[in-house]
Amino acid sequence: MKIAIASGKGGTGKTTLSTNLAAYLAEKQEVVLVDLDVEEPNSGLFIKAELLREEEKYKMIPQWNPDTCILCGNCQEVCNFHAVLKLGEQIMVFPELCHSCYACSELCPTNSLPMVPQKMGELKHFNSGTLSFIESRLEIGQEQAVPLIRQTNKYVEECFSEQVIKLFDSPPGTSCPVIEATKDADFIILVTEPTPFGLHDLTLAVETMRELKKNFGVVINRHGIGNDEVEKYCSAENIPLLARIPNDRQIAELYSRGELLYKKIPGVKEQLDLLIHHIEGLESAGER
Amino acid sequence: MKEIVVISGKGGTGKTSITASLAYLGGKDIVLADCDVDAADMHLLMQPDFGQAKDFYSGLIAEIRQDDCIQCGKCADICRFDAIPVIDGKYIVDPLSCEGCGYCPRVCPTDAIDMLDMNVGKWYVSTIKTGTTMVHAKLGIGADNSGKLVAHVKNEAKRIAEEEDKEIVLVDGSPGVGCPVVSSLSGAKFVVLVTEPTVSGLHDLKRVYELVDKFNIPAGCIINKADLNPQVSAEIESFLKQENIGHIASLPYDENFTAAMTQGKTIVEYDENNLNEILTQSWAKIKQIA
Structure with a gap:
């Protein structure tokens, strides 16, 4: 079972939801939490676990070999991202623009642009009892999150069996990194807050999930602040409202210190139980 | 300024x-x-009054003309984004995975792949x-x-x-x-x-x-x-x-x-x-x- 939190x-x-849900579920079963918000990964600030493994992650970029190059300019012509330029007697490669499509390299008549690895980030694998935690972190200056998200998903697939429940803390927004982080999930939890900004961005997220034909539900955070437009929207659109995390300054303070909430705030635990109940319903429906 | x-x-x-x-x-x-x-x-x-609204096109997306496709699979082989799955025996581009690199039309033996301009959003000038x-x-x-x-x-x-x-x-x-x-x-x-x-x-x-x-x-x-x-x-x-x-x-x-x-x-x-x-x-x- 793969659940993305977006x-x-x-x-x-x-x-907040990903880390609390993961730690709470891990009290009873094996859980994997994966932080796919590779631009600003924060889950690790809330999870205390032992580092098991660390891997550098690479993307492939072309590297010019001047000795064999005949300066035909084919590479520049085939690159749709302007990542390869012929300047006078030189071929210049701009790695931050490269999408690793291999066209310039494989279509070069003299094989003068072999693909070589370039570091784009780091993956860390932590463990604490029944909870495994995977975090990937994009190097500052690397602009594309998608390749690192893709490799992280692959790592998780190879490391853990299908039976283990997996939670994916996804990046915000509705553009390509979110699609990459959610497209393989069985269920998506959309977290919002009951404010005009929250509602507006929720409607975009809902459109995205419908486009991807995903099964999803909504969790309202900071419930009690703002207005009830999000609740009205969900009921009008027939979107299941899975839980409501209360608005509480104490919660904000615990969060600010990097602490988990459910052990200290009974109201949060109750809401997590509601959410878990829903997830278990999905699992048994999936087995039938 | x-x-x-x-x-x-x-x-x-x-x-x-x-x-x-x-x-x-x-x-x-x-x-x-x-x-x-x-x-x-x-x-x-x-x-904002959304005074002027315009479409924004950026990047390309591949589309396979099924009539000209001979199902050789070369496009899917070279695609690094797994964007060309076979669905019901046909090679179809998944628009969400295609990055618009334009490699596939260059290897297609029957020239059956078009690269289309992609509408990625709208932009507005408002008062x-x-x-x-x-x-x-x-x-x-x-x-x-x-x-x-x-x-x-x-x-x-x-x-x-x-x-x-x-x-x-x-x-x-x-x-x-x-x-x-x-x-x-x-x-x-x-x-x-x-x-x-x-x-x-x-x-x-x-x-x-x-x-x-x-x-x-x-x-x-x-x-x-x-x-x-x-x-x-x-x-x-x-x-x-x-x-x-x-x-x-x-x-x-x-x-x-x-x-x-x-x-x-x-x-x-x-x-x-x-x-x-x-x-x-x-x-x-x-x-x-x-």
Whole structure:
């Protein structure tokens, strides 16, 4: 079972929900939490676990070999991303623009642009009892999150069996990194807050999930603040409202210190139980 | 003309609410650009009239003409994005996976693949409630190239500012550290970092500042919800000192942020006391140092 925790708007509580849900579920079963918000990974600030493994992650980029190059300019012509330029007697490669499509390399008549690895980030694998935690972190200056998200998903697939429940803390928004983080999930939890910004960005996230033909539900964070437009929207659109995390300054303070909430705030635990109940329903429906 | 960009690394720190307030205070002296195109919210506070709307095309997408396809599978073999699955015996491009690299049409023996222009969203030039211009956009679902739309929105705002002889382009930037943020930052004269005293807020501030520093842009910082955790607030302040980032202001944790938003107002319209005073001073300070 793969569950992605996503949201249109940033800062609505994706990481709070992911980490608390993972730690709580891990009290009873094996759980894997994966932080796919590779631009700003934060789950690790809330999970205390032992580092098992660390891997550098690479993307493939072309490297010019001047000795064999005949300066035909084919590479520049085939690159749709302007990542390869012929300047006078030189071929220049701009790695940050390269999408690793291999066209320039494989279509070069003299094999003068072999693909070589370039570091784009780091993956860390942590463990604490029944909880495994995987985090990937994009190097500053690398602009594309998608290749690192893709490789992280692959790592998780190879490391853990299908039976283990997996939670994916996704990046915010509705563009390519979110699609990459959610497209393989069985269920998506959209976290929002009951404010005009929260509602607006939720509607974008809902459109995205419908486009991807995904099964999803909504969790309202900071419930009690703002207005009830999000609740009205969900009921009008027939979207299941899975849980409501209360608006509480104490919660904000615990979060600010990097602490988990459910052990200290009974109201949060109750809401997690509601959410888990829903997830278990999905699992047994899936087995039938 | 000066370009001032507001960014935050982490979402939910109050970046858009604060930028909207600064824009309100800037009145007709500024042109506003909402470069958070992936989840644009500024329009909810500024009452734009969506005066001009235009489609934005960027990048390409492959399409296989089934009549000419001989099912040789060469396109799927060379595609590094697994974007050409076989569905019911036909090779079909998955539009969400295709990155538009254009490799497949070059290997297709029957020339059966077209590369089509992709509509990635809409952009608007609006008049907002302060009487000035705002350039904003809406990115299409799952669209790639948000960095290019960001650059487009910003360049349009700059063009209008120059044409109308405005002093300042105020930019609401994107979250994260990837391509949309890089696009938001390029060419900026001054960066306002909005953060909050939480372990995540500090972590993300450090990462995004590393990027700002690479671009060599001077920066100042607004700490929102500063009293939420005085200890982390102090850590942020010492980080600012160490990196030579101006501490523009600290704002208290205040639910008036949400109350104002719920009424479609900027904070300075809604609150006439403490928050208003701090933000008014912040805007004066930013104009002075930028």
